[in-house]
Amino acid sequence: MIWRLGIGQLRANRGYFLRTVSLIALLVAVLTHVIVIGATQATLSKRTAALWGENFTRHGSVVVTEDGMWSHQEAVTPAGLRELIDGAPGSVALAQGGARTVPMDEMTWTRADEGFAVLATYGARDVDALLQAGSLPDAPGQIAVASDLADALGWTVGDTATLYADVWVPSSDDETSGTMGDAIYTYEIVGLLSPTTMPGFWLSTPGAVVAWADVESPDGLMSMPSRIDDGVRGTAVTISWDGASPALDRYFEWDGGIRYDDVILPAASGVWFALAAVLAAAMIIMSFAVGRTQAATRSGWIATARTLGATKRDVAWATVAETVVMASIALVVGVVAGIVAAQAQLSFAAARSGIPFAPSTVSLHWAIVPTVAFATLLVTVAIAAIPAFWAARVPPVAALKPVTDITEAELSRRVSPHWLWIPAVLGPLMILAGNWQPTAPLDTVIVFGMIIAVIGIAGLAIEGTRWAIPTVGRRLARSASPSRLTAGDALATRPRLAVAPALIALAAVGVFTLWVLDQAATMASDAYVDGWYAYGEASFVGGPGSWGSMGLLAAIVLGSVVVQLVTTAIFAAHRASIGREVATRRALGLSSVHEERAQRWQLVVPQALGAGIGLVVGVIVFAVWRAMDYAIDGRETPWAAAFAKGEVLALTAALVLLATAVIAAWLTARIGRAATPLATLRPGT
Amino acid sequence: MHPERRSVTGMVKNADTTQDATLALKARGLTKTYGEGDATVIAVDHVDLDIPRGVLTAVMGPSGSGKSTLVHLLAGLDAPDSGDVWVGEDRITGLPDAELARLRGRHIGFVFQGFNLMQTMTARDNIVLPLRLNGLPVDEAWLADLVDLLGIGSELARKPHEISGGQQQRVAIARALITRPRVILADEPTGNLDTHASAQILAHLRQACRELGQSVVMVTHDPTAASYAGQVILFADGKVAGHVTDPTPDAVLAGLDALAGVAR
Numbered sequence: 001m002i003w004r005l006g007i008g009q010l011r012a013n014r015g016y017f018l019r020t021v022s023l024i025a026l027l028v029a030v031l032t033h034v035i036v037i038g039a040t041q042a043t044l045s046k047r048t049a050a051l052w053g054e055n056f057t058r059h060g061s062v063v064v065t066e067d068g069m070w071s072h073q074e075a076v077t078p079a080g081l082r083e084l085i086d087g088a089p090g091s092v093a094l095a096q097g098g099a100r101t102v103p104m105d106e107m108t109w110t111r112a113d114e115g116f117a118v119l120a121t122y123g124a125r126d127v128d129a130l131l132q133a134g135s136l137p138d139a140p141g142q143i144a145v146a147s148d149l150a151d152a153l154g155w156t157v158g159d160t161a162t163l164y165a166d167v168w169v170p171s172s173d174d175e176t177s178g179t180m181g182d183a184i185y186t187y188e189i190v191g192l193l194s195p196t197t198m199p200g201f202w203l204s205t206p207g208a209v210v211a212w213a214d215v216e217s218p219d220g221l222m223s224m225p226s227r228i229d230d231g232v233r234g235t236a237v238t239i240s241w242d243g244a245s246p247a248l249d250r251y252f253e254w255d256g257g258i259r260y261d262d263v264i265l266p267a268a269s270g271v272w273f274a275l276a277a278v279l280a281a282a283m284i285i286m287s288f289a290v291g292r293t294q295a296a297t298r299s300g301w302i303a304t305a306r307t308l309g310a311t312k313r314d315v316a317w318a319t320v321a322e323t324v325v326m327a328s329i330a331l332v333v334g335v336v337a338g339i340v341a342a343q344a345q346l347s348f349a350a351a352r353s354g355i356p357f358a359p360s361t362v363s364l365h366w367a368i369v370p371t372v373a374f375a376t377l378l379v380t381v382a383i384a385a386i387p388a389f390w391a392a393r394v395p396p397v398a399a400l401k402p403v404t405d406i407t408e409a410e411l412s413r414r415v416s417p418h419w420l421w422i423p424a425v426l427g428p429l430m431i432l433a434g435n436w437q438p439t440a441p442l443d444t445v446i447v448f449g450m451i452i453a454v455i456g457i458a459g460l461a462i463e464g465t466r467w468a469i470p471t472v473g474r475r476l477a478r479s480a481s482p483s484r485l486t487a488g489d490a491l492a493t494r495p496r497l498a499v500a501p502a503l504i505a506l507a508a509v510g511v512f513t514l515w516v517l518d519q520a521a522t523m524a525s526d527a528y529v530d531g532w533y534a535y536g537e538a539s540f541v542g543g544p545g546s547w548g549s550m551g552l553l554a555a556i557v558l559g560s561v562v563v564q565l566v567t568t569a570i571f572a573a574h575r576a577s578i579g580r581e582v583a584t585r586r587a588l589g590l591s592s593v594h595e596e597r598a599q600r601w602q603l604v605v606p607q608a609l610g611a612g613i614g615l616v617v618g619v620i621v622f623a624v625w626r627a628m629d630y631a632i633d634g635r636e637t638p639w640a641a642a643f644a645k646g647e648v649l650a651l652t653a654a655l656v657l658l659a660t661a662v663i664a665a666w667l668t669a670r671i672g673r674a675a676t677p678l679a680t681l682r683p684g685t
Numbered sequence: 686m687h688p689e690r691r692s693v694t695g696m697v698k699n700a701d702t703t704q705d706a707t708l709a710l711k712a713r714g715l716t717k718t719y720g721e722g723d724a725t726v727i728a729v730d731h732v733d734l735d736i737p738r739g740v741l742t743a744v745m746g747p748s749g750s751g752k753s754t755l756v757h758l759l760a761g762l763d764a765p766d767s768g769d770v771w772v773g774e775d776r777i778t779g780l781p782d783a784e785l786a787r788l789r790g791r792h793i794g795f796v797f798q799g800f801n802l803m804q805t806m807t808a809r810d811n812i813v814l815p816l817r818l819n820g821l822p823v824d825e826a827w828l829a830d831l832v833d834l835l836g837i838g839s840e841l842a843r844k845p846h847e848i849s850g851g852q853q854q855r856v857a858i859a860r861a862l863i864t865r866p867r868v869i870l871a872d873e874p875t876g877n878l879d880t881h882a883s884a885q886i887l888a889h890l891r892q893a894c895r896e897l898g899q900s901v902v903m904v905t906h907d908p909t910a911a912s913y914a915g916q917v918i919l920f921a922d923g924k925v926a927g928h929v930t931d932p933t934p935d936a937v938l939a940g941l942d943a944l945a946g947v948a949r
Contacts, residue, residue, distance in 0.1 A: 485818070584803070586786065588818055592783075
């Protein structure tokens with residue numbers, strides 16, 4: 001019975017089913033994409049870790065000098081060190097230094113090609129896999145450079161590179177200990193390596209590789225004079241080995257190995273997680289908005305089922321069964337789409353960066369499907385529970401009537417703003433329970449006040465939106481234009497459905513504004529602390545045309561598109577529920593052109609209001625947050641400039657959202673133009 | 686210029702020399718088919734029809750006879766395959782959507798079986814909706830007259846779900862009359878009402894014709910409802926199969942029986 005009811009509901013609500021399955025599939029695809037890309041990043045990280053010797057169980061570091069080892073009672077020279085390494089099968093050594101392409105006093109700290117890491121290895125390593133052209137250095141004075149750095153600097157194989165490295169210049173007096181200066185080296189470029197960046201992935205490969213002989217040479221780039229023992233030069237060397245090695249164990253107090261951090265997600269994952277979060281939140285708002293509408297549009301079908309013997313519980317469970325079918329289809333489609341998208345991203349990134357050891361196929365793990373399936377089921381049930389609840393409430397007698405308070409009028413029942421008490425009381429209490437500071441009760445009170453203020457502002461924003469939409473609707477309804485008054489009627493008389501897109505826009509723009517201002521504050525603070533003001537400003541998103549700004553813009557557009565997908569789904573459900581009313585207006589003289597315009601107004605106005613309120617609320621909430629948490633004055637340098645930049649970005653996001661809303665409204669109205677006044681004469685339409 | 690492409694305001698007056706100024710609605714050679722090949726159904730088959738002004742005309746016929754399709758075509762809600770329709774002196778066949786919508790809004794009133802009121806608007810807002818949609822001012826005196834005539838003064842501030850079905854249909858009649866249309870098309874207006882409410886609604890429609898000079902075309906399958914009309918058009922197999930003037934329920938039934946006899 002329940003299963004057949006569920007299938008019956010599916011057939012009777014094909015439009016809703018297709019839209020909802022598509023949205024859930026999109027959500028699943030985004031989640032799958034994030035997980036698969038994460039697993040692939042882990043694979044890449046493992047290989048990169050092997051390059052740095054971080055895949056061994058034992059790890060030791062020391063500074064080796066030409067006359068003996070520092071930090072150890074037994075002297076070992078570089079040559080002696082090599083004997084030790086050779087004596088422990090499988091062990092490898094790595095030395096890391098840094099080089100600059102400009103002198104110290106010309107550093108701007110804004111260009112990636114001003115400085116880079118230089119690596120020298122001894123023993124079996126994966127360095128060969130990095131080589132793109134030429135050869136690896138095998139003698140002092142030779143160097144292989146990452147191709148992206150070489151491109152930026154105009155270097156190629158055979159060129160001579162002048163490099164600068166830090167050198168300690170002892171003080172000539174007894175008052176100061178000395179300063180850092182430049183040591184100048186000349187190297188022949190013998191090879192080009194993989195670039196140091198891979199779009200969408202974290203990569204940690206060296207900017208340049210020199211021969212191991214450089215490590216052993218006191219005049220090489222890798223060594224620098226001791227601050228302790230003037231004139232003695234030493235090279236920091238890390239040795240990695242597996243298992244016990246009496247020779248190495250005697251010299252090194254090994255630290256048990258360094259575990260590479262394989263839980264770090266790739267650079268783009270944050271964006272995808274944000275998109276998934278926006279989509280999930282928007283879909284839950286959608287379920288509140290269309291739940292009762294769905295119950296209303298299903299009322300005839302439900303009434304028939306109820307009169308034929310189905311109980312309320314049967315109807316509710318049938319709706320749950322329906323959602324299981326929806327979740328299953330969305331799961332299959334979404335997982336496949338997510339894997340395909342991840343593979344496409346990897347292939348594009350690998351092809352673009354030309355990194356030889358980048359994996360050619362994405363990493364799949366057996367846990368992906370169960371994890372995504374569980375998340376999908378949770379979201380789908382959360383989304384389906386509301387329509388199911390309302391569907392089950394429709395009594396058969398009421399549902400069979402052409403017009404009832406349940407099928408129509410309750411769509412716009414006012415929700416009391418008293419709901420604000422729930423988060424206002426529970427939220428702070430829960431947070432306080434975990435953050436109570438008996439030694440500093442004033443801090444706790446301040447935190448308490450801040451939480452109340454933030455919840456209060458958010459609550460006011462939501463209630464303000466719920467007030468603003470019907471108010472604007474009533475104003476539009478006084479217009480002489482048939483399209484505006486039709487849209488105004490819809491906004492004023494069905495605020496529940498009109499407010500949902502506004503709240504989604506409010507949440508998306510508000511959260512983005514908070515995030516972007518927080519980023520601005522953090523970056524500016526770091527810059528201030530480090531004294532790298534220029535660097536700090538530039539590193540926040542980056543300038544126009546940079547990868548950072550382009551990526552952020554792409555994320556804003558993607559997020560806006562996601563918002564439009566959900567908003568148009570709500571609108572479609574709304575239209576389905578008022579199909580007869582639209583047709584009646586058409587019969588009473590509303591032309592199809594005016595109807596199309598009315599739809600555009602109906603879609604864009606709530607989002608414009610929501611985005612505007614979200615922007616203002618984001619700025620205000622952040623001001624409260626900043627005052628409490630950062631304790632900084634936004635008018636002071638460097639924060640003033642950073643906040644201005646953040647606010648411009650937030651405004652840009654709101655405008656992009658509105659632009660996509662206009663496009664979505666135009667498309668939706670075009671597609672929905674097929675409404676015909678004939679529908680008025682069909683009973684039950 | 687083809688007359689079908691002219692605007693409503695500049696619409697070519699009927700070039701048909703047979704056009705009678707006393708007619709509210711006229712159709713000539715009206716045909717509408719659905720489906721293709723063996724599944725073709727001729728819903729309306731070369732129908733000629735004259736609906737006089739100030740008269741309640743009932744269109745009766747068995748289910749599937751094509752009477753609803755006929756009303757769709759007369760109202761300009763659907764386009765005929767061939768033939769022409771005039772509303773008053775204006776030929777509406779082939780008009781663009783915007784002009785058809787304007788014509789419907791100003792010159793045709795509708796009363797639906799399911800009332801089709803805006804559920805979230807008050808009765809008053811429902812009544813004046815056609816005026817608002819067509820940019821016409823509300824004639825408060827006319828509105829008051831209609832409200833008195835239909836006895837819905839106490840319902841004006843209420844929403845449809847707060848009043849009875851009969852009252853909702855009265856509101857719908859007021860909405861149809863508010864623009865003083867050339868013709869009102871009523872599709873089974875008593876289909877969702879009890880006997881008492883049906884009688885009242887039919888009386889109101891007849892009253893609108895007699896006292897206000899309104900023309901009404903009512904589709905019904907109820908002989909009692911049809912007996913309220915000034916004339917009954919019997920419709921069968923997509924064609925006009927007969928007329929009953931000064932109808933009584935018995936006369937209408939006799940006409941229907943005669944139709945059935947012909948069919949047998």
